[in-house]
Amino acid sequence: MAGIAAGGGRRSRLAPWLLVAPGILWLLAFYFIPTLPWYDGYARTFTDYHEHLARSFGYALTATIAAIVLGYPLAYVMAFRAGKLKNLLLGLVILPFFTTFLVRTFAWKTILNDGGPVVHLLGWLHLLPPAGRILNTVVAVIGGITYNFLPFMILPIYVSLEKIDRRLTEAAQDLYCNPRQAFLKVVLPLSLPGVLAGSLLTFIPASGDFLNAELLGSPNQKMLGSVIQGQFLTVRDYPLAAALSFVLMTIIMILVISYTRVLGTEDLA
């Protein structure tokens, strides 16, 4: 099947290759070749840095779950309850991300600071012990990570909810489903591809993130990304740093490939 160019013969068979060539060659040269494994010291990742590795995936998982809990209801409201406000809400979800990511993270530092409003509020509600703090704790780091990747969760869920044929929920209710059952048996299963795509788009960058841990956490929250960055730019142990990042990527790649095997790549885009 060569699409509409079926009659074009040899030239049309070459055409797609010629069109993708510049971009794909670029990716080969600057993405695939540099990420190949050239070194044998992978064992140290699991002996010296297993804590960082565990933290990276633990924080990423927690942030992903938090993003589903925060994002799913918002996506649902956008898709089913917003009416004419739908596009406005969509714009509002994306808007914060037009300011520089680093400046936003610094703003969180101001908000969560020891003398700041959040600490005061939680202290007043007795949710935080006197002299308790949020900045430089796990809560701040995971909160920051969740914040950074929340739109990547909301948008795919919204897209999959938006695609659902409204008549299906009506049919479910005609067949004596109450709203809760209609949601659980119709809407939720149909939106799962969006949830899964959003989870990948959140979990993967989150597991490699190090800025939130560095700016909002203490050294006790250092993630594998910090170690990679430090080994590369400060210690300059390149082989070790390359091994660390290769391990991180291999684990993620296994997750991605199993995902695309099950669900295809369509929902990721």
Added chain:
Amino acid sequence: MSGERTGAVGARWTGRVLDLWAGLVLLYLFLPIFVIIAYSFNKPEGRFNFVWKAFSLDAWRDPFLFPALVDAMKLSLQVAAVSTTVATLFGALIALALCRYTWKGSGTIGLLLVLPLTTPEVVLGSSLLSLFLSANYATGFSTIVIAHIMFSVSYVALTVKARIKGFDWTLEEAAMDLYATPWRVVTKVTLPLIAPGIAAAAMLSFALSLDDFVITLFNAGSRVTYPLYVYGARRAAFPPQINVLATAILAGSLVLLGLTVLWQNRTLKQAGD
């Protein structure tokens, strides 16, 4: 009967709770933005603009007070301009190929495009730096641009692809039947059809480039982009001018976004006529 009524009341309450929850999440998304804008009007005590002191317009009156910050912003804009141009060209060609043809390699190409999006930035940045190191290639402006094109190509290709997936390509055949030369088909039919998608992708690519920190940190050499300046500022001095520029970027993107939406609506309307 009464069960049905409690069901309806329950559903109404669930709806209200959902709306409230959505509102709170939006507030969470906007909290730092409010802080960024508010603190651009702060007159901080000392060099760090992290604690509220007093309202002042000083930073807005003198946004270009710090030459290093201005240079960083200029470099960021240059990098974004060059990388957006190249990445948009590469990405749009890939998207065109994927939408117009189905061939043996197209599945693989689709997967290759998704891979860079699903690789953590720290891995992308560090592996690219090892490539430059082993090739003895000095990092600087060119390596920043190479890196930015690399991570933008996939975003552009996927955005353009999503926008042009449903188009009616028989229009091209119709033009050819009406004796249009291939060049005229491209300029009069194909390009106008795909232009809004390409514009959206270019904007995305520009925004990504302007905002990128991690990959740039690895490949910038001694050059300092705007995000790198902000990162360094946490140690030396964090003036309110950083917030002024961040607010300006936000306002600029808002205007651009509005214009693009207007233009796309017009194009769609024309296509509909």
